[in-house]
Amino acid sequence: MSRDRISALEQLLKQRRSCRRFDDHPLSVGNLERLLFAAQGSTHSDGKRTAPSAHALYPLKTFVIARRIEGLEPGLYETGAIYEATWQRLHGIRSGTLLSASLADDTWLEDSPAVIVVAADRQIAIDHFADQQPDGLRGVRYIDFEAGAVIQNLHLSATEQELGSVVVMGYDDDIMQTALRLPTPFRSIALFCVGHPAARR
Numbered sequence: 039m040s041r042d043r044i045s046a047l048e049q050l051l052k053q054r055r056s057c058r059r060f061d062d063h064p065l066s067v068g069n070l071e072r073l074l075f076a077a078q079g080s081t082h083s084d085g086k087r088t089a090p091s092a093h094a095l096y097p098l099k100t101f102v103i104a105r106r107i108e109g110l111e112p113g114l115y116e117t118g119a120i121y122e123a124t125w126q127r128l129h130g131i132r133s134g135t136l137l138s139a140s141l142a143d144d145t146w147l148e149d150s151p152a153v154i155v156v157a158a159d160r161q162i163a164i165d166h167f168a169d170q171q172p173d174g175l176r177g178v179r180y181i182d183f184e185a186g187a188v189i190q191n192l193h194l195s196a197t198e199q200e201l202g203s204v205v206v207m208g209y210d211d212d213i214m215q216t217a218l219r220l221p222t223p224f225r226s227i228a229l230f231c232v233g234h235p236a237a238r239r
């Protein structure tokens with residue numbers, strides 16, 4: 039089937055590409071709010087969000103590591119739902135700690151102006167879906183699946199904003215948990231590095 043025109047979504051899907059080199063320009067809070075809306079934004083008064091969730095349980099939560107964000111002190115932030123526009127700084131992240139958890143020397147973990155951490159409360163999902171598969175695997179499978187939907191939403195929002203981005207999952211979970219010091223019970227599933235792409239040479 040051939041068509042003359044492609045839709046805006048198809049254009050974004052064609053353009054999306056992982057980017058691992060960023061320039062020095064800071065991101066705006068507006069950039070981040072659009073990304074976070076795509077990731078887990080509330081889209082209905084019943085609490086439903088941009089990305090699907092099994093039984094509408096929503097075991098995922100996003101955090102932001104700010105490095106070069108206009109108006110934000112560097113550090114790890116917990117973010118409220120988009121309409122609340124609340125940013126609570128939890129603590130600083132020491133330079134080099136994310137890279138120390140990388141399995142592949144992913145320097146973009148340290149270079150990118152922002153890293154969005156997709157984290158999960160694994161136990162709530164394991165317990166909730168224990169009747170489907172009592173060994174806990176069902177809940178864990180759903181969490182990984184839901185994180186994938188969130189990451190693709192983030193990629194498409196970044197592409198639309200002409201930002202560069204890459205998802206990083208190749209890291210030691212325990213070392214990363216120590217580096218991030220996420221509030222209990224959250225553990226990271228994936229890190230999304232984002233910023234203005236460095237000009238191609």
Ligand SMILES: Cc1cc2nc3c(=O)[nH]c(=O)nc-3n(C[C@H](O)[C@H](O)[C@H](O)COP(=O)(O)O)c2cc1C
Nearest residue numbers: 054055056057058142144146204205206207208209
């Ligand atoms: C589950 C998953 C894990 C990934 N982990 C990493 C990673 O640890 N480091 C990295 O640089 N890229 C990582 N990537 C990005 C892939 O390398 C990238 O998507 C792939 O090379 C295809 O290129 P494209 O995204 O430009 O289409 C990951 C992608 C996926 C889907």
